[in-house]
Amino acid sequence: MKTQPGKILRVHVSESDTYQGHPLFEAIVARCRELKIAGATVFRGVEGYGESAELHRAHLGRHDQPIVIVIVDTEDNLGRLVPKIEEMLDTGVLAISEVEMIRVQN
């Protein structure tokens, strides 16, 4: 089992956040692809609250649930990515922690 040090970045935003007319989470994933980041996965939470202290939850016909984007890559690549995401974010949280990566590519 070969492991290599890496970083995990979690970006917490809201489903209703937009960036230049597109949903913010889609724009962030697109930016990750542009920057050749290894991968990004978007999760939708059930309920949550953040900076605006208003509860994000599903309403009839209105989607405003919490969104988490999980990105794993090397420290260098995430270093390039974080400032770009910061530019796109109005409000939101970025959290980085250390991981050991085991890449499987048979």
Add this chain to the structure above:
Amino acid sequence: MLTKGPAKKVTIFINEDAPHRMTSLHDALMTFLLHKNVAGATATRAFSGFGSHHALHTPRMEATSEHLPIRIEFIETAKRVDELLPTLYEMVTDGLIEVQDTVVVKLARPSTPPDPKLPHQRKVGPAKMLRIFLGEADKLQDEALYDAILKKLRLMDIAGATVYRGILGYGAKGHEHKQSFLHVSRDLPIMLSVIDTPEKIRAAAEVIEGMLEDGLLVISDVEMIRLVRS
């Protein structure tokens, strides 16, 4: 106390009508094992058989139908079997005792719901978190890969695992995982998150690595606060 892992299996072959003091030998053996708190024992009556006397005992012949073979089996730890064997050796005056190595894979009791009055036990300490990224459409021998991984983790006695379905993503395969109305079969991103002690996470990561074709595993340090009722 019998646990998962290596153990000994003892099989005793006797005749149904073999006597022991005032009762039958199979009754005496089962009572003895019960009193000795053996994890479990089963006595089965065979349909037909023969032993060292080379007389076939079958239910077809009335004369031999009372001498049908009985087989008593039990599984215990090697230490317990060593303690029990001298007495069993004395008791079986006509028959055969066999001991073989075995592996206990599952030892389950129907779980009783924990008593709500019991206080929460707080287990705090450093632990590892394993996240596995894969696709919903990934298969392992016609079974959803995340299902197969979850079952494997249960078999390995890992404390817990949760499967998350993402709504959008890309990764090792390079293609985008996105839900669309045009595609009936879904291939959304899946993430499993597993938390346990460092040794168990290491073992789990190694096993899961062998199950994945492509994908990503990441391990990080976490502080675990586990609340269990006990």
